Amino acid sequence: MSTVSLKHAPSMKRALISGALVLAMLAFGIGVYHAADYLKAGRPHVQRPTQTAGPSLPGTIYVVQAGAIYRLQGGKFSQITPDNGWMQPAADPTGNRLVAVSREGNASEMYLLDRGGRIESQLTHNSSPSVEANHWVFYPRFSADGQLFYDYDPKDPYNIFRVDLSIFASPADPSSKAAVRWTFPNQYTGGDVSPLPLKSGGLIFTRFSIDDQSRVHSQLWFQARPGTTGVPLTDPEAGCLQPAISADEHLLAMVCTHGQALAAEVAIASFYPATHTLGPTAVLARGQQVAVPAFSPDGKALAYLAPAIPGGGFQLWTVPTTQSTAPTAKQITSELGLDASSAPVWV
Numbered sequence: 001m002s003t004v005s006l007k008h009a010p011s012m013k014r015a016l017i018s019g020a021l022v023l024a025m026l027a028f029g030i031g032v033y034h035a036a037d038y039l040k041a042g043r044p045h046v047q048r049p050t051q052t053a054g055p056s057l058p059g060t061i062y063v064v065q066a067g068a069i070y071r072l073q074g075g076k077f078s079q080i081t082p083d084n085g086w087m088q089p090a091a092d093p094t095g096n097r098l099v100a101v102s103r104e105g106n107a108s109e110m111y112l113l114d115r116g117g118r119i120e121s122q123l124t125h126n127s128s129p130s131v132e133a134n135h136w137v138f139y140p141r142f143s144a145d146g147q148l149f150y151d152y153d154p155k156d157p158y159n160i161f162r163v164d165l166s167i168f169a170s171p172a173d174p175s176s177k178a179a180v181r182w183t184f185p186n187q188y189t190g191g192d193v194s195p196l197p198l199k200s201g202g203l204i205f206t207r208f209s210i211d212d213q214s215r216v217h218s219q220l221w222f223q224a225r226p227g228t229t230g231v232p233l234t235d236p237e238a239g240c241l242q243p244a245i246s247a248d249e250h251l252l253a254m255v256c257t258h259g260q261a262l263a264a265e266v267a268i269a270s271f272y273p274a275t276h277t278l279g280p281t282a283v284l285a286r287g288q289q290v291a292v293p294a295f296s297p298d299g300k301a302l303a304y305l306a307p308a309i310p311g312g313g314f315q316l317w318t319v320p321t322t323q324s325t326a327p328t329a330k331q332i333t334s335e336l337g338l339d340a341s342s343a344p345v346w347v
Contacts, residue, residue, distance in 0.1 A: 046313050046337040049077035054316070054332045059297055062089050062098070063305075063316060064342035069100060069117060072316075072332075080117030088342045089113075092142045092172070095347035099123070099140040099148060099172070107134040110150060112172065123148070123172070132160050143197035148172045151193050154181070165191030167205055169226070182226045183207075189216065196243050200273050201225075204233070204252070206241040220254055222276045233278050239264075242292050244343065245271065246299035251321060252278060253293040253302055266290045266304050268321055284319045285329045292343035295321070303332075303344040313337030316344060 049063070049070040056075040063070050068083035081100075089100040097120070098113040107127040112120040126135035140150040151165040164187055170179040182203055183192040189208035196204040207221040218241040223230035234240040239257035246252075252271040257264045265286035270279035288306040291314065295302055302321050305314040313336055319329040 045335045047335045048079070049333070049336055050079055052077065052333060052335065055330070057318070057332070060095075060347050061303060061316070062091075062345040062347075064089065064339040065337055066339075067103070069098075069113075071115075071117075080115075081113070087339055088139055089345050090141045090343075091345050091347045093144055093146060098345070099142065101138055101140065106131055108136050108138065110137045110140055110148075136163070136165070138165065139194050141195050141197060142172070143169070144199045146172055147197070149182070149195035149197045149203070151191065151195070152179075153191070162188065163191075164189060165193055167192050167195045167203065169195075169197070180226050182223065183230075184227070186210070192221070194242055196245055198245070198249060198273065200249075202273065202276075204243050204245065206243065207232075209236065211236070218257075220252070220278075224276075231276050233276070240267075242343070244293045244295055244302075246295045246321075247297060248299060249273065251295070251299060253284075253295065253321075255290055255293065255304075256281075262289055263287060264290050266293050266302065266319070268302070284321070284327050285317070289314075289340075291340040294344040294346050296346050303346055305338050305340050305344070308334060314340045 049065055053075050061072040064087050066083050067085045068079050069081040069086050069089050070077045071080050085103040087101050087103055089098045091098055096115055100111055100113055102109045102111060104127060109126055110123040112123060114120055124137050126137060128134050136153045138151040140148055142148060147169050149167060149169045152168050153163050153165050156162045164185045166181055166185055167183040168179045168181050185191040186209050189210060192205050192207050194206045202222060202224045204220060204222055207219050209217050217236035218239050219236055220233040220240050220243050221230050222233050239259060240254045242255045244253040251268050253268045255264050256267055266284045267281040268284060269281040284302060290304055290306045293302050293304040300321055301318050303318050306317055308315050308331060315334060315336055316332040317329050318332060320327050
């Protein structure tokens with residue numbers, strides 16, 4: 001190797017790592033959106049949620065904008081965390097605590113928060129002085145028994161430039177080291193994401209694959225136990241991802257792209273845990289760049305994010321989950337720019 005190559009090896013190594021991380025983020029972050037500029041398109045008159053008001057909805061909804069978590073209650077927003085990289089909150093089974101991700105430059109961490117946004121404990125320590133030793137954690141979700149499921153990059157010891165996220169589970173205790181690896185993703189896809197633990201002990205998540213024509217597909221997948229093969233719940237051609245399940249686990253919501261880059265649909269289907277299958281799907285919203293559905297506590301409505309106009313910021317919408325032929329979606333906010341990788345939390 002020449003002197004010039006040795007001189008530039010560290011910078012090339014960092015560039016390769018950065019490139020791998022970017023590819024991984026694109027693969028799992030918002031699978032609907034294949035054009036990054038669309039997410040960052042001009043969004044005129046974007047306001048802080050606290051500068052606006054919306055219809056009064058039952059319960060409390062948490063959303064994220066510009067790295068801050070906001071609480072919508074009684075039609076009014078309140079900011080519960082500083083705007084310094086917070087994303088992807090989820091509520092514990094009681095609704096009294098949140099788990100959320102704090103995104104940093106080269107790593108991300110997972111924290112327990114109270115309902116007011118105060119940090120109770122830090123659950124991960126992924127940041128390292130060496131970029132190669134950093135880790136990412138995303139999409140935390142509580143199970144019914146209080147365990148935490150989340151995405152984590154375990155690192156390939158033979159190829160540190162490959163970043164494919166796997167799903168792990170551990171007790172919600174910062175002192176615990178008893179993490180269990182659930183999934184082993186297809187390589188070079190970004191990994192398995194969006195864990196959805198079931199009361200039965202099984203797991204639903206999004207799995208990515210690459211076909212012989214180098215096309216990336218997303219499927220909803222079911223796995224009964226850690227490390228098992230599991231079974232697909234949706235077809236690759238449907239391009240379904242971002243699962244959400246009702247509190248009684250009778251309905252499963254999802255976003256399906258059907259190969260479209262800038263449009264998708266929010267659909268629901270009956271879920272049959274005994275046979276690990278879905279019933280026929282019913283489309284609740286289409287023709288928008290929809291993202292991250294979340295059920296209301298009673299399962300009668302679904303919240304999701306979508307722009308109100310092409311290229312606009314993501315707004316909060318709700319739609320009934322009744323199997324009507326033409327459910328009507330209701331726009332809850334306007335002139336916001338909500339984080340389309342952070343699902344609403346409705347408690």
